[in-house]
Amino acid sequence: MKWSYFLPLCLSLVFMPRPLETFEPITMGALGLGALGIGTYFKEHTICKIMECCDDRSIPARVQELKSSLQNTLFGQHLAIQHIIPALNAHLNGYRKSRKPLVISFHGQPGTGKNFVADQIAKALYLEGSKSKFVVKYLGQADFPRADLIDRYKAEINLKVRGQLQLCPRSLFIFDEVDKMPSGVFDTLTSLVDYNAFVDGTDNTQAIFIFLSNTAGNHIADHLGKMMNGGKLREESRLSDFEALLKKAAYNLDGGMKRTTMIESHVIDHFIPFLPMEKVHVIQCLEAEFSRWNRNPDNKIINDIITNSISFDRIHGLFAVTGCKTLEKKVAMAIN
Structure with a gap:
């Protein structure tokens, strides 16, 4: 025209x-x-x-690209890939019929890839990635430092989420370091992620909420260690081996999910365990980090970093305590 x-x-x-x-x-x-x-x-x-708009150009939702990227860059997390990709596909392909937003909770020890995956999701779904105005991220104690201000935080979350959904119903909300947030901070969020028809016209059915927490990380490691010592291969583990454990730990341990109505109301669609990293996965992370610097290290450099910088759990002796979290700086030191 x-x-x-x-x-x-x-x-x-x-x-x-x-x-x-x-x-x-x-x-x-x-x-x-x-x-x-x-x-x-x-x-x-x-x-x-x-300019960025709430449309298909700015929100291309490239889930297949996300799948390929995670398969090539996420190490030791077969359960995450097996369940996150189908969950996103189902939600994005059926959003016109969806009656609630997609709500996912990531659990695992530091350095297992929770933040990495959340950033990859933002990058795949939005043209501007994590910098998109349709991606909202909260960070543990940085955004919610005081337990005595819990009522104020709940009101702020309610106002922010509703306003963001009115700006773009296809927004992504990431709550990082949930275990460092005061208990009860998410109670007001329950109604926003449940099956609801808001009288003010706010549409929550197309949104995605992701919670990242170290809560239950040690429980996951202990359970996996027992399974592996009993003769089961890591790759044979299934989501059902961990899901009940994650729900129970998230509800009972200190943090933003403790005794929350979100768990009581069953509005979290998927509890995803991020498994602890073994030595082979740490080596893969190191090789990927060296590749980012366009370097091809020999085995001696790799072994030196692991021997001098990586500690493994005392119970099973299998899992790196910090996963791949500190490797970026270790590689930078080795190069310089």
């Missing part, structure tokens, strides 16, 4: 001999709808071509 088609109409409205007030209501309604159509067309074909 060309703008030249609308020019005569616009000019006639400006120079017509009688005031607009004399038009019948139905005529004014038609003109209003026409103006709205013009405005929508103008926005879609001009502003949204160069």
